[in-house]
Amino acid sequence: MSFTPPDPFTTRPTLRGTFGMAASTHWLATATAQSVLERGGNAFDAATAAAFVLHVVEPHLNGPGGDMTGLFSTAEEPGRPVVLMGQGPAPAGATVQHYRGEGLELVPGSGALAAAVPGAVDAWLLLLRDHGTWELAEVLDFAIAYARDGHPVLGRVCGTISAVSELFRDHWPTSADLWMPGGRIPEEGELVRNPAHARTLQRLVQAGAGIGEAVGATAGHTRESRIDAARREWSEGFVVRAVAKAVQTPHRHSSGTDHRGVLTMADMAGFRAGYEEAATLEFRGHRIAKTGPWGQGPALLQTLAILDGFDDEHLDPSTELGAHTILEALKLALADREAYYGDADVPLDYLLSADYAAERRQLITEQASHEFRPGRVPGREPYIPPLRTEYVAPALTGDDGGSGGNGSGDAAAAVGEPTVGPTGETRGDTCHIDVVDRWGNMVSATPSGGWLQSSPAIPELGFCLGTRLQMTWLEPGTPSTLTPGKRPRTTLTPTLVLRDGAAVVALGSPGGDQQDQWQLLYLLRTIVGGYSPQQAIDAPAFHTTSMPGSFWPRTWEPGGAVVEDRLGNDVITGLERRGHRITRAGDWTLGRLSAVVRDPATGVLQAAANPRGAQGYAAGR
Template structure:
């Protein structure tokens, strides 16, 4: 260990205890998860309860019409990290030919044509069935209560609604009716309710109360979700053309059969050994292996190159991330991805040799035998033809930190650990209130994950019916000596793994505590085509928090990085829980930025 925190001050303590820990991007979800632990539920029960609360209290960042990915380990099989796959595929009628015939050159960033089959709810119910202990009604009681009785709304929810108020009023009247019932966006602290969504959850609970085993009852709720009111109301509603981020009106293509044909599932995690730790991520239908590639590249440097708080470390980290993310664009998708080669020590050494003393301004995917790298359209400052009049379209893309450093929000994340050793890291997203018109019978809308696919032919992530879009959702589980020790994650689109990388380097190499690592100054590269509409990039771009320091920032500029200063406390939305298998001590930490994320435990 050659570097330590330059300033031991943190905004809050790293929580420690032995009973259970919860952390998330909203205090009500954290409190709900912790309440489940206090009442005898395990970490799985708690995570599912917290996730459904996030649908209600962070509707501008996720919803039941969206998606999620998780990585978890159970007390029964602690050494086996498992991926919870809650990413739905493209509908059967979502062909690139149809989208091109609609006059599109990109999948829209908002509107029903951007929607993959909703997958989050089925994934959470599957996890609860197989690894939880509670009945569905008890788990959903928290979310039903907040939806029906109301909760004090975040200021950020009202601010988000304000940005799309004209869109709602002029084009999406069902969204205006739900989110602006008095004709104006809600103010911070106003009590908001969503009776329609409460009734949807009631219908799932009702389906899960008729006899059979606990597993059969939860499966009955899953069947209701896939074939009942949600599927029928959605398919009927999106047949009506509505405004998309293309600036044009289109009808959606999702059907009842698309709903009925999808089931969430489990997959083995992709792992990499780094400095005595096993880092577990999703497969290459997510961006998780890009974090593993970055770690493999960085593992060949000495420790002084791995300190994000120095100019040398920040430069090295940014350059390694560019190389890994270029490979993400060139090779990652839902099938036939050469991960074994991309994660090999030999390939990492080849990529490492490309890092020099100055910033690269190029898009540089590597060469993989037998695979032709896809080079996406490299758009800078791009305006789609339909928006050339400058009208714009608020609310498109994943709510995250833009390439200019402007904060538009985030998605969500939660982590839970219990004293038995069950540990969950999960990132719910999609279906935020500004992604498509509200379906009035349901109280929520569809997601927009298909915008991560290309309409160009031949890409590993070209839009194709039945294929999963390559998601940015990328939770992390860390194991040491065959035991899960850290659950970690962050909202932030393309930045999710970039910010998690800083945490891993600072805790594993630098010796930071979890809260010190979360509080420390953050940075990320924008020198990669964005995953979200309109999918631009900034060659050599790097966004940094000003707290990184004038000397470091000036050094990065001298090296050729195109720096955007994002303010002192703006980048990163991390939370984590930690378990020490030797002592049984549990820890938790959460992000102070935005005054919204909280950890709790004892």
């Protein structure tokens, strides 16, 4: 083997068994999923129950007002990867003209103007209806109990509330009431409750029992019709009424100015989650499945296509040569992401072709590039986004005399946990969950958005809206220009790996722009290097910041790379000699991967989760 041998002493074992496995970014979600499996539920029941628990226990990373993407395969069709599409579009009133008229150069990173139509809840209910076996009441019981009766709050949640406490006190009083009762920031381990959130979920369950308010929500006689009644209640009933009313109150955005949102009841009523074909690429005997190019997922496929032309020595992330080659390939793929990706006509077949990958591969030299280098697609002009190394909002005047704030291309932003600014903007956030059951059903899902710091809490609902529209541009003519009815290009990017016609790995990570970068290291170490799942997750991580960020204020650091110190002084010094602008992030800071694995030949299951932050866990038997 030409790879650096893995450390034999991992932080925890790779779990092995034959009954069922779950792994996620929070132990309570993992335990919930495993509990469902133990009680006879399948992977889809388990993942849905865990996802609603994540809304409650990781509210700084996701919420019902956010979005999600998933990839799954069923025991009946183990070789068919399916995308679960829970990314809502831009509202009808979200036009470039409107935002420019509000004096904005970018879609803000916090505030209701950044809200797409919430897509997560409908997507999970769709998956449960079509592929689960449990009743909605059973699935939501876990989340309802945690919201109603309380759960021990994470220190990171408290830290997030502290970071935005002034915003809450001065501008978002409904958020202060919810997250700072009595004006006090909760302490780590304190039981926190969200009765309004619990009531919201209970009303969805009641809609399925025939006592909801939405149009057409009548008593159902099947499990599927009861779930559909809850979906109608979500999109047409009390939730949308509360949302439409709340966004009309002007409130502070990350731009430093006050605005109303544009999301309406009609926008939410017009959205339904759905299924799509996955984008795939063959790599070293494995088929890697991702979302389409309305997400960033195919950038991982492009990177693998570029790297596939190198020998194994160039693919080892633990060496100077390997880390350099990987970083340079990532820069090329992420440049194409900016130039071509969006909810539009994307020439993905060309971008994933062997000839194009070979052309891009020739650009990798012994030295680090500090350029933004998208490729050329016949008949297309690549979009070149504003390349800001620092963003300073226009000078603002108002009663508070505050400025719009600023952001920089600081590479330390967006590590494992979110980087939260005082005006609520967030980078590097998200949750993740993977589940596999004894029948061979497998799901990888990345819920995000609607975090507690994204916009003012809606008191009747116990949650707020997301900010995914910040990933669109206000420049016309780009593949990801803000456009009513179009999905913003999301960073949510779960992965499914197939081999010999069956799904064998479900994988994912939080981390915004870093999600695919950290997953790439896992794939190289397991597929090429022979690492076990836990060895690959524990191994030192790194990522490039040499591309425009997807989060406000959309800055970049030419030649930037963030590394864990455990990569080693020799490797890090060698990367610096090659021209990489290195930021050392500490020993255990980057990546929050989790994964489940299934061997179709033997039925043996595996699971592993990230030890960083002592929060992610795997469980199974």
